[in-house]
Amino acid sequence: xxxxxxxxxxxxxxxxxxxERRKATFDTRKLADxxxxxxxxxxxxxxxxxxxxxxELHDTKPLPFMTREEKVEEAARKVFTLSxxxxxxxxxxxxxxxxxxxxxVIGIEGMPISLHFAMFIPALQGxxxxxQKREWLDRAIRMEIIGTYAQTELxxxxxxxxxxxxxxxxxxxxxxxxxxxxxxxxxxxxxxxxKSCNYAIVVANLIIDDKLxxxxxxxxxxxxxxxxxxxxxxxxxDIGPKxxxxxxxxxxLKLSNLRIPRRNMLMKHAKVQEDGTYKKPPHxxxxxxxxxxxxxxxxxxHAMLLAYALSISTRYSCIRRQGYIDPKKxxxxxxxYQTQQHRxxxxxxxxxxxxxxxxxxxxxxxxxxxxxxAGNIELIxxxxxxxxxxxAVVTYLAGQGIEQARQACGGHGYSMASYMGEIYGVGIAxxxxxxxxxxxxxxLGRYLIKAxxxxxxxxxxxxxxxxxxxxxxxxxxxxCRPNEGYAEHxxxxxxxxxxxxFRAAERxxxxxxxGLSTEQAWNNCTVELNRASRLHxxxxxxxxxxxRVLDVEDMAxxxxxxxxxxLHLNYELIDIASYxxxxxxxxxxxxxxxxxxxxxxxxxxxxxxxxxxxxxENLFKWAKSSDLNQNDVLPSHKKHLLPMMLNARKQSKL
Ligand SMILES: CCCCCCCC/C=C\CCCCCCCC(=O)SCCNC(=O)CCNC(=O)[C@H](O)C(C)(C)COP(=O)(O)OP(=O)(O)OC[C@H]1O[C@@H](n2cnc3c(N)ncnc32)[C@H](O)[C@@H]1OP(=O)(O)O
Ligand SMILES: Cc1cc2nc3c(=O)[nH]c(=O)nc-3n(C[C@H](O)[C@H](O)[C@H](O)COP(=O)(O)OP(=O)(O)OC[C@H]3O[C@@H](n4cnc5c(N)ncnc54)[C@H](O)[C@@H]3O)c2cc1C
Numbered sequence: 302x303x304x305x306x307x308x309x310x311x312x313x314x315x316x317x318x319x320x321e322r323r324k325a326t327f328d329t330r331k332l333a334d335x336x337x338x339x340x341x342x343x344x345x346x347x348x349x350x351x352x353x354x355x356x357e358l359h360d361t362k363p364l365p366f367m368t369r370e371e372k373v374e375e376a377a378r379k380v381f382t383l384s385x386x387x388x389x390x391x392x393x394x395x396x397x398x399x400x401x402x403x404x405x406v407i408g409i410e411g412m413p414i415s416l417h418f419a420m421f422i423p424a425l426q427g428x429x430x431x432x433q434k435r436e437w438l439d440r441a442i443r444m445e446i447i448g449t450y451a452q453t454e455l456x457x458x459x460x461x462x463x464x465x466x467x468x469x470x471x472x473x474x475x476x477x478x479x480x481x482x483x484x485x486x487x488x489x490x491x492x493x494x495x496k497s498c499n500y501a502i503v504v505a506n507l508i509i510d511d512k513l514x515x516x517x518x519x520x521x522x523x524x525x526x527x528x529x530x531x532x533x534x535x536x537x538x539d540i541g542p543k544x545x546x547x548x549x550x551x552x553x554l555k556l557s558n559l560r561i562p563r564r565n566m567l568m569k570h571a572k573v574q575e576d577g578t579y580k581k582p583p584h585x586x587x588x589x590x591x592x593x594x595x596x597x598x599x600x601x602x603h604a605m606l607l608a609y610a611l612s613i614s615t616r617y618s619c620i621r622r623q624g625y626i627d628p629k630k631x632x633x634x635x636x637x638y639q640t641q642q643h644r645x646x647x648x649x650x651x652x653x654x655x656x657x658x659x660x661x662x663x664x665x666x667x668x669x670x671x672x673x674x675a676g677n678i679e680l681i682x683x684x685x686x687x688x689x690x691x692x693a694v695v696t697y698l699a700g701q702g703i704e705q706a707r708q709a710c711g712g713h714g715y716s717m718a719s720y721m722g723e724i725y726g727v728g729i730a731x732x733x734x735x736x737x738x739x740x741x742x743x744x745l746g747r748y749l750i751k752a753x754x755x756x757x758x759x760x761x762x763x764x765x766x767x768x769x770x771x772x773x774x775x776x777x778x779x780x781c782r783p784n785e786g787y788a789e790h791x792x793x794x795x796x797x798x799x800x801x802x803f804r805a806a807e808r809x810x811x812x813x814x815x816g817l818s819t820e821q822a823w824n825n826c827t828v829e830l831n832r833a834s835r836l837h838x839x840x841x842x843x844x845x846x847x848x849r850v851l852d853v854e855d856m857a858x859x860x861x862x863x864x865x866x867x868l869h870l871n872y873e874l875i876d877i878a879s880y881x882x883x884x885x886x887x888x889x890x891x892x893x894x895x896x897x898x899x900x901x902x903x904x905x906x907x908x909x910x911x912x913x914x915x916x917x918e919n920l921f922k923w924a925k926s927s928d929l930n931q932n933d934v935l936p937s938h939k940k941h942l943l944p945m946m947l948n949a950r951k952q953s954k955l
Contacts, residue, residue, distance in 0.1 A: 315916075326860065326889065351386075363906065377497070424502045430568045449498045455486070472575075492550075597666035606699055608895070611649050611652055644709050650865040655699065662691055665684055693834075699728050700728045742834040746831060787847050
């Protein structure tokens with residue numbers, strides 16, 4: 302490829318990176334169009350340009366140098382400033398555009414309206430009836446009110462049926478009485494609930510005439526709309542610092558005999574009439590729709606976090622020189638080491654694979670939403686299984702990839718100048734929130750077991766589990782040669798996933814036949830079942846990647862994506878580092894592959910990942926700006942350590 306086609310080339314850059322960019326075999330803009338979709342890729346460029354021109358949207362200082370209070374304030378300041386410009390910059394109805402703007406301006410550490418957009422609004426859209434939407438949704442979209450989603454409690458997050466918060470219907474007054482009867486029933490974790498929100502959708506166990514009817518969603522006003530003071534019968538606060546996400550005020554909430562009108566229960570699906578008559582929803586799990594919404598969006602978000610980490614470490618690996626391959630020559634760029642390539646490239650392939658899987662899960666969510674609006678509940682179970690699996694596998698593997706990317710930067714990767722610590726902390730939170738990963742794997746496991754049962758009954762399941770009905774073509778992987786083409790890889794992959802799923806199903810059957818209860822038998826098989834779920838999901842990601850590559854029209858882009866696909870399939874299949882052959886093919890394009898993610902320096906917040914590659918001089922600048930360098934001798938040193946040493950010296954002279 303002629304160098305002028307590489308959009309990332311600029312005057313004055315570190316020559317080490319320019320040399321890399323000249324080797325590109327494709328146009329990074331065209332690959333960005335595939336990674337994001339051409340519309341979003343174009344919009345991201347326009348958004349980045351718009352932000353450049355508005356200084357009040359820039360960071361006032363690097364986030365790692367801020368205290369927690371400063372971070373919370375900075376995020377609030379930016380949200381407020383953005384509110385003045387946002388409609389000029391993005392189409393608010395486009396989630397991914399808005400999310401990109403937020404990530405570029407505010408960053409990944411959290412902000413006061415994350416949950417408002419991620420869950421409060423989607424919960425209203427999915428669960429409020431038309432009249433309730435008119436009352437709350439329009440105000441929420443205009444940001445007259447800020448809300449969150451308060452489900453998890455101090456004692457229960459996973460097992461929703463055991464939530465202890467109660468909503469007891471009082472027929473006389475046509476009100477619900479909300480209570481947190483125990484310490485463990487305190488709501489705990491909801492994002493932005495501590496200080497920022499004035500409303501919450503509270504998930505509570507509904508009780509009518511002493512009958513427990515399971516978790517339902519209720520609109521609760523937390524704070525006065527004018528003074529922002531906490532409402533009566535409510536106790537609320539921040540839960541303290543976390544591993545990451547410290548710009549966010551995750552909160553606790555105690556409800557003490559709080560009375561709310563009957564119409565504050567979200568009633569699109571389940572309903573409570575004035576006389577206390579309860580009407581069941583058409584599908585029991587419709588109340589979980591906001592969770593499925595976030596799970597389907599988490600995949601692209603985690604692909605992006607992985608991309609952040611890998612573009613930092615790939616660029617840095619091309620400017621870092623250390624050691625020799627040929628002792629007679631200069632020290633080499635650390636990217637030249639085979640171990641460095643094996644450490645990074647399979648994760649680059651995964652970042653692309655995850656982004657494509659994420660686009661697909663969002664598309665499936667939209668299809669399910671439309672079909673639900675038309676009264677069809679059939680797609681809910683498929684989507685739940687797909688998003689449960691993807692959420693668990695992608696957050697876990699992205700976390701592993703980010704950690705490898707950090708290690709690939711050596712010592713400087715451990716400095717917050719690299720920003721790796723925050724990217725990792727935010728990434729791994731996804732393993733826990735929206736359903737603990739191993740628990741979500743079991744949800745997919747249930748779906749797979751059902752599919753096996755239907756195959757055994759002679760039926761042919763369709764969609765993502767269709768392969769379970771195919772006869773096994775091969776018994777081992779020994780004769781699987783990568784050169785046979787991708788279809789062969791996929792067949793081998795299907796074989797392994799199918800065999801594991803049947804093995805788990807048979808084991809479950811064996812335990813059930815031995816007289817164990819269904820639950821006990823299930824628990825005895827969960828390790829095998831989770832393995833099956835993991836393989837099934839990784840198969841889905843690989844197939845989706847394969848099909849996606851077949852659609853690419855630009856030949857140069859298609860070729861490099863095929864190189865990545867090849868690497869991905871081999872790596873996933875053999876689950877060890879790829880063959881040297883693949884690594885050699887990826888090597889010349891390494892920097893351009895990460896340039897294609899078009900992550901701006903502002904968005905990266907990483908000294909190591911700078912687009913221009915001028916790392917060392919900027920690391921020195923970074924160090925000079927540390928608060929600890931503002932005094933030559935720290936006051937705390939004067940207070941404690943200096944007297945200690947002086948004292949020790951005095952003692953030794955005696
Ligand atoms: C600009 C906006 C765009 C958005 C962008 C977002 C990007 C994201 C980025 C950053 C912002 C986010 C920041 C952080 C946010 C964090 C928020 C939170 O964490 S909120 C709390 C989450 N809490 C959980 O997820 C609890 C996990 N627990 C559960 O979901 C359930 O309790 C579960 C599934 C473990 C068990 O539920 P059971 O006990 O009610 O049900 P069982 O008995 O196991 O199953 C009965 C049947 O129901 C199905 N089922 C369960 N859940 C379903 C569902 N959701 N849909 C359909 N079916 C479901 C099952 O598969 C099963 O089906 P069969 O009987 O086998 O056919
Ligand atoms: C950053 C962050 C943001 C959050 N934001 C929100 C929010 O906005 N709103 C909200 O309501 N909540 C929020 N949460 C809470 C989050 O959704 C829960 O923490 C999560 O669902 C996990 O539940 P848990 O904490 O009860 O974990 P536990 O269920 O206590 O998990 C502990 C261990 O037990 C295992 N385990 C539990 N049940 C089973 C089972 N049935 N079978 C096998 N193993 C099991 C798990 O695998 C895990 O290893 C947030 C959490 C975090 C970290």
